[in-house]
Amino acid sequence: MRQRLILGVPRMTYLGEGWDSRAELVDGRWVDRRPRRREIGPQLRRETVVMPWLAPQLPLPVPVPVVVSEEPLVVRHELVPGAELASLNAVQGRQLGEFLLALHAVDVAEAVARGVGPRPLPVERFRAEVRVPGGEELLAGVSGLPADTLVHGDLGPEHVLGADGVLTGVIDFGDLHVGDRAADLAWALHATPPEFAAAVAGTYGVTHELRERALLWHQLGPWHEVLYGNDIGDPRVAAEGLAGVRERLRIGVSEADA
Incomplete structure (x- = not known):
């Protein structure tokens, strides 16, 4: 029929x-x-x-x-065109670097006037619910970082779209806030292929200090997943987040040793 x-x-x-x-x-x-x-x-x-x-x-x-x-x-x-990227290349890295330069140059006062503000970290919940070796040191490291730039706040592979080897859009601005520009570089610099990361860094003008701050934010990412799993009562999600916390803290130690 x-x-x-x-x-x-x-x-x-x-x-x-x-x-x-x-x-x-x-x-x-x-x-x-x-x-x-x-x-x-x-x-x-x-x-x-x-x-x-x-x-x-x-x-x-x-x-x-x-x-x-x-x-x-x-x-x-x-609908923003494109799909989640199956692979990453230098062309896309340069595009993302240019995107972040533009986003981070936006007038913060104008954003604040439209309702965008800082996003305080749930430090006390982190301490109570994510207890891992090296955790206190990480929380101390991110506590004094600047909050003077409009940032996407959740920039990762599921929110950067592409097609035919180029980027076609960026989605999910629910976590847009006034924060540290290094947070938007966390995934791009520390969880992508070398050619992509190098292109982002070269286009954006990443300094050694900015790269180190981005690593702190990269390490902190899974902590939010632990809290989310606890909030929705899903031990599996919380456990996956905790495994990510431990893995990224180990990555930080190995990079420091290198």
């Missing part, structure tokens, strides 16, 4: 969900996002204020959402 498309009814395809929101593709063109928890609502609304201002200042496509439903809250943006 042939399936008929009812006029006026959008075609919805489930895309997946992250820690904060779930997404659907609408008519092959639009992405609808819904908060997974009530406290995420203000974060999605903030994106509808900040991203229309920020997007024209960036050299790669990014989501520019608008509110399409108040209750339940739904924000919609045009």
Whole structure:
């Protein structure tokens, strides 16, 4: 029996969900996002204020959402082209370096006026829930780092899109905040192939001090996964985060020895 498309009814395809929101593709063109928890609502609304201002200042496509439903809250943006990268090359590294230079040059005062602020680290929860050798030293290392730059806040392989060997967009600006520029370099410098990392560093102008700060943020990344697993009551997620904490702390020790 042939399936008929009812006029006026959008075609919805489930895309997946992250820690904060779930997404659907609408008519092959639009992405609808819904908060997974009530406290995420203000974060999605903030994106509808900040991203229309920020997007024209960036050299790669990014989501520019608008509110399409108040209750339940739904924000919609045009689908950013590309897919999660299967491989990384120097061309893409230069593109990401240029993207970060543009993002980090944005006027912080203008961002603050649109509701973007600092994001304090949950240090006490880290101490209580992530107890590992070397943990206190890491927390002390990140506690005094600068917070003077607009940063993406969650830049990793799942949020950098590409096609045909080039970058095509950057997504998921829910963690956008005023923080340390080195946080956006953590994955790019310390978890990617050498040719990609070198191209990012050369384009951005990474110094030795900035690279060391980026390593601290790279080591801290899985700590958030432990807390998230505890929050949702999933011991498997928390255990995976804890394994990542230990592994990245070992990487830091080996790099220091080198």
